[in-house]
Amino acid sequence: MTTMQARIVHKVMGRLRWTTRVLGLVLAVAVRPALAAAPAQIPDTIEQRLKTCTVCHGAHGRAGNDGYYPSIGGKPGAYLYHQLVNFRDGRRHYPTMVYLTSNLTDAYLHEIADYFAAQNLAIERTEAPTVGPEVLARGEQLVRNGDPGRKVPACVACHDSSLGGVLPATPGLVGLPHDYLFAQLANWRSGARKALPPDCMAEITKRLAPDDLRAVAVWLSLQHASPDARPAAKLEQVPPMECGSTTP
Numbered sequence: 309m310t311t312m313q314a315r316i317v318h319k320v321m322g323r324l325r326w327t328t329r330v331l332g333l334v335l336a337v338a339v340r341p342a343l344a345a346a347p348a349q350i351p352d353t354i355e356q357r358l359k360t361c362t363v364c365h366g367a368h369g370r371a372g373n374d375g376y377y378p379s380i381g382g383k384p385g386a387y388l389y390h391q392l393v394n395f396r397d398g399r400r401h402y403p404t405m406v407y408l409t410s411n412l413t414d415a416y417l418h419e420i421a422d423y424f425a426a427q428n429l430a431i432e433r434t435e436a437p438t439v440g441p442e443v444l445a446r447g448e449q450l451v452r453n454g455d456p457g458r459k460v461p462a463c464v465a466c467h468d469s470s471l472g473g474v475l476p477a478t479p480g481l482v483g484l485p486h487d488y489l490f491a492q493l494a495n496w497r498s499g500a501r502k503a504l505p506p507d508c509m510a511e512i513t514k515r516l517a518p519d520d521l522r523a524v525a526v527w528l529s530l531q532h533a534s535p536d537a538r539p540a541a542k543l544e545q546v547p548p549m550e551c552g553s554t555t556p
Contacts, residue, residue: 354423360408361420368427376487382429384539386477388421390503399502429472429480429537436486436529443519447527450520458515463524466508466543471531473539480539482531490525497521 350356361380365371369381380388394400396409396417409417449455451471454462464471466478473480481489495501497513513521 354419358420358423364404369424370427376485376491378485378488379483380424381427382538383425383479384473384475384477385421385425387473387479388424389418390477392417392421394503401500429483429539436526439526443523444527446520447523447525450516450524451527455516460512460515463528468540468543470537470540471528472537474543475539475541478539481528484529486525486529489528490522493521493525494518
């Protein structure tokens with residue numbers, strides 16, 4: 309091979325190496341976005357779909373001790389379903405829940421409710437404001453005995469003596485934070501929260517003073533029960549008033 313031929317071969321090989329490098333860079337740039345854009349394989353399970361719910365209500369519906377979001381695990385399925393419908397149809401007004409339920413079908417709301425109803429009842433005691441013994445005594449009186457003079461039934465008359473709720477649609481009251489309990493009672497009383505008639509909670513709360521509602525909320529938030537508790541199959545006795553059963 310002459311010196312001229314050697315120079316030509318060297319130049320050709322150099323260009324080949326340069327072309328190979330350029331092609332490698334082009335391929336890398338072209339392939340990288342495709343790899344980055346490849347969707348992650350997310351399992352289509354009810355647990356995965358309901359992560360939106362558990363952000364606030366906690367894993368398996370057991371909310372943390374943040375003072376507001378209620379635990380929903382183990383609540384009666386019919387109760388949970390009706391609350392989801394109430395948010396969707398405008399009888400309850402918490403903006404996040406209204407937005408999340410706005411386009412969901414009855415069938416899917418049933419699926420959500422049944423999932424959380426099948427979880428263990430979330431009944432851990434939560435924090436409550438410090439109050440005097442007279443406030444706690446008034447709260448316990450209303451919960452256990454009601455106020456016959458005002459035609460107010462005891463909470464246990466509808467929510468069971470365990471306060472764990474009653475199938476198919478009466479919720480438990482233990483394990484709920486004070487702020488949530490007081491807000492809901494106040495909403496019933498003001499008309500901000502509604503149910504299909506007969507709207508018993510609206511009637512009952514209107515017969516009580518705001519201080520009574522606060523006493524009930526504080527006393528209930530301090531109660532706890534066994535982790536294996538479940539909603540009762542039926543009421544022990546008929547509540548002693550015409551509008552005596554909780555409604556959806």
